[in-house]
Amino acid sequence: MPPAARSASSRASSREAFVRTTASLLRRRGYAATGLNEIVAESGAPKGSLYFHFPGGKEELAASAISAAGVQLAGAIESILSSSDDLGEALGRLVDALAAGLQASAYAEGCPVATVALETACESERIRSAAADAFASWLAALRARLLAAGFEREAATRRATLVLAAIEGALVLARAQRSLQPLSDVREELLALAR
Amino acid sequence: MPPAARSASSRASSREAFVRTTASLLRRRGYAATGLNEIVAESGAPKGSLYFHFPGGKEELAASAISAAGVQLAGAIESILSSSDDLGEALGRLVDALAAGLQASAYAEGCPVATVALETACESERIRSAAADAFASWLAALRARLLAAGFEREAATRRATLVLAAIEGALVLARAQRSLQPLSDVREELLALAR
Amino acid sequence: MPPAARSASSRASSREAFVRTTASLLRRRGYAATGLNEIVAESGAPKGSLYFHFPGGKEELAASAISAAGVQLAGAIESILSSSDDLGEALGRLVDALAAGLQASAYAEGCPVATVALETACESERIRSAAADAFASWLAALRARLLAAGFEREAATRRATLVLAAIEGALVLARAQRSLQPLSDVREELLALAR
């Protein structure tokens, strides 16, 4: 293996490992409670590499992790929303998928962005911006699906916001109450609206 | 002032000062980023008194603060919801009040419970429970107003959950985007539903 | 029961409980590692009473506990040493008793004075003095027994010091090594000397 290739792959895997581990820990514990040492230990990557890949330190690392989580979930949302021609069915599947993930993780994994977004809204412009971008991408996916279902442009924007807000809020309530009930209630209401 | 009164007020004020300061800091910064030293300094109360009033430490203090914030906001919600016979107007005023608070604080003060609830959902049963109680009390207030507006019992429960979730979610989006738009979008959609 | 009597007995029992609990904790953990809160909790006596009975605080309480332990062990030593006309047998029984106590407590209870004496030798004249008195009383008991066995006065003093020092040192070694071997080795050597 040529040195350049090994170097590139090593670089990529270290960086990726940091981002992946960080995203996972941020989702479960939030920003302030997640320690850099913890990230380093769990990722398996060498500690000295962290400030090479992320000179901005914890903040840059978290922003990258939030962005990555945003992109990933945006893809999942688009995939689910396009899985049915029926709007209500599509939205129902979206809520179901989130509910399943929440239950599977014993209420540990809700929205991968919301906790950090709330924590850092007034503390880090960089992370806030990454979170805002993630939310915007999800909103865009929802709005596109609503437009495809026949909504007018302004109505689609409002409804997309309602859907995302209701889901985000339901995830908050569900984690606090350790119950899927808020998600299923919101699901019912959203389905009723879609008809 | 008689000694007993001074003692009583002093006793009460220390504890109250801790709770009030904690609630304020938790709302803005979340649980992990809020230091006990910061709470002590800002509250003006003596440090040694903290573990007298809250032997359970930070966790107990936070749970008390979340509970207090829950009770206070529950009162405000009930008050606003009963300020108009028209359901849509009542809900609109509720969203307006939250939006005004958010704007007045430069997007620092969203939901006083949500951030901490997400952070501690898997870390502290005590705080999670306090947050769940707060949410439940707000849900109850909303549901009562919906029943008064003619909703059937099960429909009222679902709709109350949708309203609270949508508002909570809109507050998350609004803080992340530094914009009141999500709140006004959700407000419009909720009003349309109320008609 | 007249008030004075009740008060006196209550006072005495609180005081005694403090001293007894303190002596036990000092023996196991030493001075610095023993917390006043721990003493209060374990003794069952009210915390506010501590500074009534011991205005000198932790130091006075510890000195009292060391003195009490010294008196108690002096009595035990005298009793054991007078249990046999044979000097070797008497000394053997003394070592055996200490070894039994050490083993019964899983090497937690060695000399009730030595740990605190070493810790506070340069920190508290009051406690050091109490410990010195305890050692002196034990030396006196040993010396008296040696005189009774026919030792000359100066030889008795030296031999008593050797015996006490060897036992104290063996207790140190035994606790560090979690073994009774040092005690039995010393016992053998001391017996050989007594013949």
Added chain:
Amino acid sequence: MPPAARSASSRASSREAFVRTTASLLRRRGYAATGLNEIVAESGAPKGSLYFHFPGGKEELAASAISAAGVQLAGAIESILSSSDDLGEALGRLVDALAAGLQASAYAEGCPVATVALETACESERIRSAAADAFASWLAALRARLLAAGFEREAATRRATLVLAAIEGALVLARAQRSLQPLSDVREELLALAR
């Protein structure tokens, strides 16, 4: 100075400074009364470095300090014991050296291990083990000298234990009584035995 040398010396000096300072403070004050802040301040090394060199915290630091003290004193014992062909003279010099150190330090510096050994015997297996190793190394040095002086193997083991225990105990008594008398008494008795 070349970079490598400076680095090596700097690296070594921080760790060494911690160990040396800790050993000194532990000898005088014991384990529980010795604060990490005190160690850091007196050593002159930065606090952040402490947990790099000693991830195990205070316990690991103390165990290292005890081990180092054990090794150092073992060397001194061997050196003194081999300074004379006469066993009695060799043992006398050993006691004299310890007595001189005690007096020079105003009874602050007795055995560098005994205090911590007693304090932590039941609290920290790690420190207890380090102390046991130190005692074992001293015992081995004594036993070797006794074998060289013609003792049989089992007799040498017992006598070595007696000598070490008597010295350790005499140091305890000497510090408590602020007098060298126990050491000189024990010295006389030990010399008589050696003849």
Added chain:
DNA sequence: ACATTCGGGACCACCCGTTCCT
């Protein structure tokens, strides 16, 4: 270029021994 050791303080939550006032 890339990785890592090592160093650097600030700060954390917690609890201490003490005293005040009843």
Added chain:
DNA sequence: AGGAACGGGTGGTCCCGAATGT
């Protein structure tokens, strides 16, 4: 005699540079 309150200090860990290999 005693419950409430008090500051200061505990050990521990944080996130992060700077110096040093490889």
